[in-house]
Amino acid sequence: MSDGFSMICLALECSTSRRSVAVARDAVLLAEASHSAGRETPLFSMIVGVLARASVARHDVQSIAIGLGPGSYTGIRIAIAAAQGWELAHSVRLLGVDSVEATAHRARLLGLRGRIAVVADAHRGECYVAEYDLNPDSIVPLTPLRIATRPEVEVLRSAGARIAGPELEALGLQGDSVFPDAAALTDLAFGRTSFLPPEQLEPIYLRPTTFVKARPARTLPGTVIP
Numbered sequence: 637m638s639d640g641f642s643m644i645c646l647a648l649e650c651s652t653s654r655r656s657v658a659v660a661r662d663a664v665l666l667a668e669a670s671h672s673a674g675r676e677t678p679l680f681s682m683i684v685g686v687l688a689r690a691s692v693a694r695h696d697v698q699s700i701a702i703g704l705g706p707g708s709y710t711g712i713r714i715a716i717a718a719a720q721g722w723e724l725a726h727s728v729r730l731l732g733v734d735s736v737e738a739t740a741h742r743a744r745l746l747g748l749r750g751r752i753a754v755v756a757d758a759h760r761g762e763c764y765v766a767e768y769d770l771n772p773d774s775i776v777p778l779t780p781l782r783i784a785t786r787p788e789v790e791v792l793r794s795a796g797a798r799i800a801g802p803e804l805e806a807l808g809l810q811g812d813s814v815f816p817d818a819a820a821l822t823d824l825a826f827g828r829t830s831f832l833p834p835e836q837l838e839p840i841y842l843r844p845t846t847f848v849k850a851r852p853a854r855t856l857p858g859t860v861i862p
Contacts, residue, residue: 644692645699645825646722647818648715650679651707651735652756652802657682658818659690659697663826666690668819679718700728701825703735703816705840706764706781707756707802712839720834729831733824734840736766736781738816741824743800744770748812751778753792755801755809758783763807764842765789767797783842 647658656670657679667690669682687694700719705712712735719730739754749770756764762785767778786808793799799811 643698644696645701645822646683646687646697646728647701647703647821647825648679648683648718649703649735649738649816649818649821650711650715651703651705652711652815653708654802654815654817655679655682655711656818657686658822659686659692660819660822660826661692663823665819665822666692668817670817679714683718695726697722697726697728699731699825699831701731701733701818701821702837703738703818703821704732704838705735706758706842707735709839709841716837716839719837723834730834730837731825731828731831732837733821734781735816736764737775738820738824739801739814740766740768740770740775741820742817743812743814744772744775745820746812746814748798748800748814751797753789753797753799754814755789755799755804755807755811757803757807758842761785763789763809765792767792781840781842 645660649656654670654672658668659666667686669686700722702715702719722728723730736754743752752770753765753767758764762783764781765784766781769776769778799809800814802815804811
């Protein structure tokens with residue numbers, strides 16, 4: 637097997653309301669499919685359909701690229717679980733890809749150029765934001781992924797950035813509607829060697845994880861505890 641993410645790659649992108657699957661051979665796209673998550677189309681049905689159109693058997697898949705978000709925590713977990721199960725059955729190599737970077741790559745393919753602020757819903761009235769300089773042949777990161785408020789995104793627009801991302805209308809933002817997709821994952825994964833063991837695949841989640849310990853159960857006066 638050659639170095640890098642070459643040969644036959646299956647890609648799963650479920651970080652937004654538009655889930656997609658793609659399969660590529662040596663970075664050449666063979667087949668892809670996408671569905672709205674609201675129209676509950678099982679992920680494995682999409683995978684089976686894409687592999688059939690590409691004339692690729694399940695055991696021929698050698699690597700899986702997974703969009704790790706940030707975005708829909710449930711969707712990303714579904715993609716990770718599918719990839720982990722596949723690795724257990726077929727010993728494929730796994731690679732996590734930043735879904736915001738995949739959005740920027742998709743925006744470049746759609747013809748967007750210059751300074752672009754890629755925005756995704758972070759909930760709680762906030763957004764995930766990363767800025768890129770999109771050129772005809774490259775994507776240059778300008779600022780790292782961070783959490784910002786909508787007014788802060790508007791400041792970026794005022795400073796000359798073009799806003800792009802999935803579901804902007806729901807965020808109350810105007811800009812170019814661009815979704816990450818599995819085909820973009822296959823492009824970004826090709827040539828990379830930062831493979832991960834299954835247990836290390838985790839969603840990109842910028843907020844600190846906090847847990848609140850439950851209070852002890854109250855005992856009412858006169859209650860007899862057996």
